[in-house]
Amino acid sequence: MSWTNVTVGDAFDFVRNGKSIKQxxxxxxxxxTRIETIADRIVDPARVGYAGLNEAGNEQWLLRxxxxxxxxxxxxxxxxxxAIYEGVPEKLLHGMNLLALRPGRLLHPKFAYYALSHDRFRARLLPFVNKAVNQASVSTTNLKTLEIPLPHLAEQKRIAAILDKADQLRQKRRQAIALLDSLTQSIFLEMFGDPVSNPKGWQWSKLGEIGNLDRGVSKHRPRNDPRLLGGAHPLIQTGDVSNxxxxxxxxxxxxxxxGLSQSKMWPAGTLCITIAANIASTGILTFPACFPDSVVGFSSSRPGMSQYVRVWMSFLKKTLETIAPAVAQKNINLAILRELDIPLPSAESLRKFNLAMDQLAIEQEKSRLQKQNSGVLFASLQHRAFSGQL
Structure with missing residues (x-):
């Protein structure tokens, strides 16, 4: 059965920006709505703004x-x-800097959402993106000229139902990973107590006294060319640590x-700590690598200490972000890290904690592989759907 292609301007009743008001x-x-309301491709009721507005006088901006x-x-x-609005929160006003597209009577909303989310549509969109420093944009006029496929309504509903099931599987895998990640802090609290109040009375020390802290080398920059003399070495940047x-x-x-010597390489097991941009993000190296001076390496001769410090720092992240001075971007320095007070549990407690973390890491890796597989399945189904093969 043949499909037709229609422009966004014809397929939707309107494509418009939202109400301009300080939030x-x-x-x-x-x-x-704010830009961050749809940061995770869902309408997140926790990421909205307010301006003292009521329904009266703002009916035209209420989303359906x-x-x-x-x-x-x-x-x-x-x-x-x-992202598609599906009634949560119950009443939501459309604000500036996000476009609202209302599907026409011949367009099923979920099918429209998947069509706009497809890689093919993005490929058509990119040539119209106007790039500026730290920001890019696409005009409503250009967006309206782009085409989406339009099978008959019954076929749209069938395709949307199949993609919904695959997307729900992706969401479940994502939720499972989030749950496992939250268990990390729960295990820490159960075994050691609150790291700030230290209710179990563990001995206090300075972070700089229990291990070595040092920044990466400032000249480390991405080269991505193994043909260069000296060979290619893994370079860990702040984004790699944060994610x-x-x-x-x-x-x-x-x-x-x-001239890159082994002294500039950090061994597997090193704890990486970001001190710029996304402050106090942490990650343990699973291979030798080097990193720039926006990342600090921590190592200790005490068994299991890197894992303990990694989770301990997750409780301090917000505090460190608050005290970080902002110049071009927020950052902290080695002196701040070295002077942090840290409670020191017994060697046996650390051993048990690391065993628990190792077991949790195995489950996390299983969940991530399952998430990856569900993502591949969804991408395959989406490709087949918009190629008329589903």
Whole structure:
């Protein structure tokens, strides 16, 4: 059965920006969408703004079930991100810097959402993206000219139902990983108590006294060319640490330099701590690597200490972000890290904690593989769906 292609401007009743008004995070009136409301490709009621607005006089800005929010002003990587409004929160106003697209009568909302989320649509969108410093945008006029496939309504509903099931599987895998990640702090609290109040009376020490802390080398920069003299060495950057979920198992960049000595390489088992950008993110190296001076390496002769410090620092992250001075970006220094007070549990307690963390890491890896497989399945189904093969 043949499909037709229609422009976004024809398929949707309207494509428009939201109400322009200064927002705050203080709960006052109806919630209003912000760019971060759809950061995770869902409408997140915890990431909204407020401006003391009521329904009266703002009816035109109230979202309806099936409306699609589309990010048209963002970094290039996030341009085109979208989410479908499905009634949560119950009443939600459409704010500036996200477009709202209301599907027409011949367009099933969930099918429209998956069509706009597909790689093919993004490939058509990218040539129209206007790039600027730290931000990019696409105009409503250009967006309306792009085409999406339009099978008959019954076929749209069938395809959307199949993709919904595959997407639900992805969401479950993601939730399972989040649950396992939250168990890390729970295990710590159960075994050692609160790391700030130290209710179990563990001995206090300074972080700089229980191990070695040192920054990476400032000249480390991505080269990604193994043909350079000296060979290619794994280069761990702040993003690799922030996205590591505790263990750094992969890298995106390499560093090549004839004079790169082993003294500049950190061994597997080193705890990496970010001191700029996403402050106090941590990850344990699973392979030897080097890193720039925005990352600090921690190592200790005491068995199991890196794992303990990794989880301990997760409780201090917000505090460190608060005290970090902001210049071009927030950062902390070695002196701050070395002077942090840390409670020291017994060697036996550390041994039991590390065993628990090792077991948890195995379950986390299993869940991540399952998430990866469910993502591959979804991508395959989505490709087949919009190629008319599903």
């Amino acid at each position: 705050s995070k203080e709960v006052d009136g109806l919630p209003i 079930n099936g409306d699609i929010l589309f990010s048209h002003i963002n970094s290039v990587d996030h341009i085109g991100k979208c 590591s979920s505790g263990y750094i198992r992969a890298f995106r960049s390499t560093y090549s330099d004839l």
